[in-house]
Structures are given as C-alpha cells and as structure tokens.
Ligand code: TXA
C-alpha cells in the first residue's frame with residue numbers, strides 16, 4: 557500500500573483534511589497528530605475499520621480502542637448514559653488530554669471496545685485532530701500510531717518508521733505538545749478511578765470530582781491485581797537495550813550511575829545514560845543524553861518516547877536513567893519509564 561504523506565506542519569490544509577475524512581468514511585486508516593501522541597485513526601463505528609487498526613499495529617484484539625470525538629453533542633450516540641461526573645470532567649478538561657470510560661451504546665461495535673460493554677471516549681484539542689474527526693464522520697477510533705510494543709509516536713517520522721506502507725495516510729503536524737498518552741478515568745464502576753496516569757493528574761481530577769482513586773493494579777503491580785485498562789498489562793515501550801532506573805538523592809544517583817557505567821565499559825559494553833540538562837555535565841563516559849530540564853517538566857514528558865526510539869537505533873546494550881518524579885507529570889512519566897525498564901530500579 558502507498559501511504560500518502562500530508563504535511564500540515566505550517567497549517568491545516570482543507571484539501572488534506574477532506575481527503576483524510578473521505579479515507580476514514582470508506583473504512584481506511586489515517587494517522588494524525590493529537591496533543592498527547594500521534595493516533596492511528598479509523599471509523600469507530602465500523603467493525604472492519606477497527607479490525608484493520610489491530611492488524612496494522614499488530615495489536616491483540618482484546619485491547620480496546622479510544623473513540624475520539626470533536627463536539628460534546630457527539631457523545632450522546634455512543635454511550636448509554638452520561639453521569640454527572642462526565643459532564644464535570646468535560647467542562648474542566650475537554651477538549652484535552654483526558655479519556656473517560658463510560659457504558660457504551662449499541663452503536664459502538666465490540667470490535668472497537670475489545671468485547672467490553674464500556675467505551676473509552678476522548679475529545680482532543682489539537683486542531684488537525686478535530687478537523688479530521690469532523691470530516692471523517694465524527695467518531696474516530698485511535699490507538700497510539702506505533703507498532704504494538706514500541707514507544708508511542710511523538711513525531712510523524714516515528715509513525716512512518718512503524719506504519720509506512722501499512723496505512724492509507726499520515727498527517728504530519730510536527731512534534732506533539734505533551735508526549736505521553738491521555739489520562740484515563742473510569743466512571744463506570746464505583747468511585748472515579750484513574751486507569752492510566754497522564755498530564756491531567758490525580759490532584760487536578762480531585763479538585764473537580766472530590767475523591768478520585770488510583771487503579772490498584774497500577775500502584776501495586778506486585779499485589780497480583782491486574783490493571784483495569786487491558787492495555788496497561790502489556791509490556792510496552794520496551795527498548796532493545798536493558799533499561800535500569802537509578803532512584804534517590806540527586807548527588808548519589810549521579811555517583812552510582814558513573815560507577816555502573818565504568819563497570820559496564822570495563823566489561824566491553826556500550827552504555828547509555830539518560831540525564832537532564834541540569835545533570836549532563838556530571839556524566840563522564842558512555843552515550844549521555846538529556847531528556848529535558850527539571851525546571852520545565854513538560855520537556856521531560858515530550859522527549860521520553862523519542863529518546864527510547866533513538867537508543868534503539870544505536871548498538872548500546874545497557875541504559876541507566878535517572879528517575880523523574882516531577883511535581884505535575886511525574887507520576888505519568890514514571891509510569892511509562894518503569895514499564896520500559898521492566899521494573900528494574902536501583903534505589904540509592
Ligand atoms: O492520548 C491518547 O489516549 C492516545 C491518542 C491517540 O489519543 N491514544 C492512546 O490509545 O493512547 P491506546 O490505544 O494506545 O491506549 C488506550 C488505552 C489502552 O490501555 C486500553 O486498554 C484502554 O485505553 N482502554 C480503552 N478502552 C477501554 C475500556 N473500555 N475500559 C478500560 N480501558 C480501556
């Protein structure tokens with residue numbers, strides 16, 4: 557398949573949006589930018605389009621897709637009821653990087669929800685995404701536009717790496733703003749519960765709803781409780797190299813990483829280090845890269861997935877990373893980093 561590449565980095569092309577919308581209506585797949593990560597879109601109400609999404613990503617079909625809408629009114633057709641909490645969250649955070657789990661209506665095929673009676677709904681803020689959703693009929697199922705198991709794409713180049721030749725169109729909207737997937741909140745089962753942490757954090761949600769819980773499967777993976785979002789149980793974002801997080805007081809972390817790097821080098825191994833603008837100069841050896849600045853935590857979120865992809869292109873066999881428990885997005889950043897590291901953490 558020839559994948560059409562539409563460049564909208566310097567502005568929306570009406571023509572391109574019209575073409576993308578046509579492709580979606582005919583059951584095809586269009587990758588597009590959102591404020592979180594790039595999505596791989598198909599018509600959410602068309603079971604065959606959803607099947608194509610799973611095939612292109614190599615994704616297990618029991619892992620449900622998020623339905624993207626562009627207007628509040630659109631939600632009525634795809635859910636069986638709208639709880640008060642959903643209205644409050646929409647008022648506060650839509651359009652934006654928040655996904656709500658609600659009970660689905662009959663209009664949404666099980667192929668889209670992975671067989672579940674619930675549906676994930678999100679209204680993105682990115683103008684290209686919103687225009688495309690409207691042009692495509694109003695309901696766009698879109699997982700992250702990566703091959704299953706690889707880091708989510710934060711640039712159109714990442715999408716092309718994984719999906720070129722497998723989908724109809726890629727819209728390039730430049731680098732995304734946030735770099736981590738949306739926060740997922742379940743509103744179908746007792747107290748509102750965070751199933752996946754993101755830019756909209758627990759404190760922000762609590763301010764709107766009162767009490768908001770964190771999925772037990774997320775905070776205590778060793779407890780044997782399975783995460784409630786099916787996708788959170790899969791090994792994700794795993795780089796080819798062994799990734800190990802070193803956590804603790806800044807000074808001690810730097811010393812420990814330098815020591816570990818020396819050890820690996822003496823064994824003839826190639827080593828990578830993930831530090832920040834503030835710590836870069838402390839690391840003497842190895843392939844040292846800055847993920848961003850602790851003074852501007854969004855830069856850390858933005859670069860995480862891209863950096864993991866960069867290391868995959870090198871022949872490095874071990875990567876040591878600092879921990880990034882930053883105030884607002886730290887929980888989301890660490891959720892992704894810890895998964896990428898397969899839970900390998902050294903505490904100093
Ligand atoms: O930021 C985002 O959410 C991006 C952009 C493209 O919007 N999309 C995204 O989709 O991250 P995906 O498919 O990579 O992740 C969706 C997550 C998975 O962990 C999935 O299991 C969960 O949402 N999910 C979807 N529907 C669900 C449902 N009905 N109940 C529980 N979890 C659900």
Ligand code: MG
Nearest residue numbers: 699700708737
């Ligand atoms: Mg994903």
